[in-house]
Amino acid sequence: MKRDEPKRLGLPGGGELSSNESSAAESAKTVTRLDRWLARRIARGMGDPPVNIALWNGEEIYRSPTPRVGRLVFRDRGALWSTVCSPELGAGDAFSAGRLQVEGDLVEVLFNIYTSLDHASINSFKRNLFGRLPRPEPNTRTRSRKHIHHHYDLGNDFYRLWLDEQLVYTCAYYETPDATLEQAQVSKMHHVCRKVLLKPGMDVVEAGCGWGTLALHMAEHYGVNVKAFNISREQVSFARDRAKSMGLDKQVEFIEDDYRNISGSFDAFVSVGMLEHVGPDHYHDLGSVINRSLKADGLGIIHSVGRNRPTAPNAWLEQRIFPGSYPPSLREMLDIFEPFNFSILDIENLRLHYAKTLMAWLARFDDKVDIVRNMYDDDFVRAWRLYLGGCAAAFLSSSIQLFQVVFGYPLHNAIPMTRAHLYRDADAQAWSFDSTL
């Protein structure tokens, strides 16, 4: 979006605000008292964060009372209004269009804004002028296909630019502080496999398999047979080619179909990074699918972005990046398990691992930014930097969590008594995230 196309936001430009001036173009540049009031309102709505806020004429309307980590610059009145009217969607769109600029490190600035937001009033901050909270679109079978196509069929060449070499597009697991992204993705896959006790010859179903990396990893390293479901055509096609080239196409079947159509009987149910796209209205369906397809002595794992408590999804992320997505609280996730009397065995929160993963992706993205710009355009680059950087900041500031939930049927008594087997190769020293950005 160019600066001369403010109408694409569907929001008032400058003209209506100062109709007594002769030149609408001139008046759009003039900063009014209302503009200043709106900018201060935005700062207050964010809990007076440690960033300054400037307007298009260079005037700094809000100065952080504490040392600032960056500056937000509204390049025109439309950007200001769209942010006021819709703090997430409007600001995100203005950022993508280059009309709201962030000076300073993007992750650091967003992290500071997120931590500044009073968590108690996050939902009130999210409301638009009409008091409405953003609601994700429901994920019927048809809509799910459209939603998944929107994001995951952007082209494998694009994702290959900045994901790890195996194309794993979910939270990695850093066993040690110096693990590379590649190593951390392999560790994550082992961690998941160990949690569901994979053994040679087992039958595994995977709901939402991305480019097939985990399915192939399970087959190659644990000798299991996998049926892997995904509704992204490009991903499934890529995964099938890969299975053939690895000689694993007898062991791993990639199925282009909805998780609701899973049939068969399996020793393990694995789903990494799909629940975010299921939507809370369909958790009971998902539980029902698991309940009919998991064997009595089977184990399941669901790995998903989540929340500390139910929170409206980020409107910009939901509408521009992941349509239909919704990160649930643990309470909401229990709609999958409680109706079927599943027993929760283990929940691990890997929030800071996803922050690290996203920062690694963003760094790689930035390294390839010229190629991405040639493939798409500046708006696309800005939008994806906001998505990757914003999610990193959201995990760092604990606005979102990453839960791995292991479960089984209540009468399954042959489960491991301790979790020590998950750590047989691990460095036993506790290590903490280095939160200096």
Next chain:
Amino acid sequence: MKRDEPKRLGLPGGGELSSNESSAAESAKTVTRLDRWLARRIARGMGDPPVNIALWNGEEIYRSPTPRVGRLVFRDRGALWSTVCSPELGAGDAFSAGRLQVEGDLVEVLFNIYTSLDHASINSFKRNLFGRLPRPEPNTRTRSRKHIHHHYDLGNDFYRLWLDEQLVYTCAYYETPDATLEQAQVSKMHHVCRKVLLKPGMDVVEAGCGWGTLALHMAEHYGVNVKAFNISREQVSFARDRAKSMGLDKQVEFIEDDYRNISGSFDAFVSVGMLEHVGPDHYHDLGSVINRSLKADGLGIIHSVGRNRPTAPNAWLEQRIFPGSYPPSLREMLDIFEPFNFSILDIENLRLHYAKTLMAWLARFDDKVDIVRNMYDDDFVRAWRLYLGGCAAAFLSSSIQLFQVVFGYPLHNAIPMTRAHLYRDADAQAWSFDSTL
């Protein structure tokens, strides 16, 4: 309760059922068609379990279609009726009175009955004749004191007969299959301490401290200062003596007070086996107490009996053994955490460890049963065997769970990235519970 006191159950004896016979005593012994029908109804209500059911005249009314593991014998009509009218409370009272006998291994028979019960209809099984589900008494401050006194002030000499030598009255943690109860209780305490990252000099608050073993363990092995709360007078008095004799009374303060009166600022909040006595109406209070007393970089752990989904408490256990107790589902437990935006970091289900713990307690209790009978009476012995054996069976059959929930404030980023530090001394081999009883 003696066989000649059936009225104490408040349930009809034999006389009213066959009033046309001349001798009420004779008629009480005669097995009628109604008696047979009731016994079959009981078997059906339990899902036709692998136990036979006999009546007072020796007649086997119900024979298990599969190889049986034991036999239930109703010694009189009152026991039969009380079981029909109130399957948990009535049957439990009849068992305690010796009027409902279990032939065969108590844990094995109860385990088979629990697994036979259709989990989907457990709440309908629990309803009494009037369709009412048992409701626990609310735990106001006054009632809590009464409830805790009922159980925990039975006399330390009694508990010393069958608990481990350190008097730990909560689920143990068996790191290896051959660990003794003593070793497993020590392992549990270390497991809890590691989960909240205790370090020398820290201030810890413990809500519900039993005889003070964990508080003293934390002080002795981790060099922390502890304020430990408990409303059982006998336990607190015992714990204070112990602290003095161990020279730890400067480090550990035992406070005879309600968890709702906790004040101060702490690096760790620890509660092992108290939540069961809090009651869901007070989870918000508990969250509020934690929220006002935990430091920003503190961690908390709540260790509690739980459920796979909300279920009415066992009426007999709730009324005769633990008045006011209620094991919550994870969803219910989230009432503690979600309102205060706590971040759940780790949940571990130790269900089978509690089964092993209870079986160890029951074996020790049975070894000392003559002493217990002398201290109390036969009814007491039977009631406690039913409590210990019934809980062992309930954990084995997954009717109840044991959750350890670790949590912190959302912005606490100095948490360990992996859980490997919990397992530094652990045998890395996975081991499973031996479910052959």
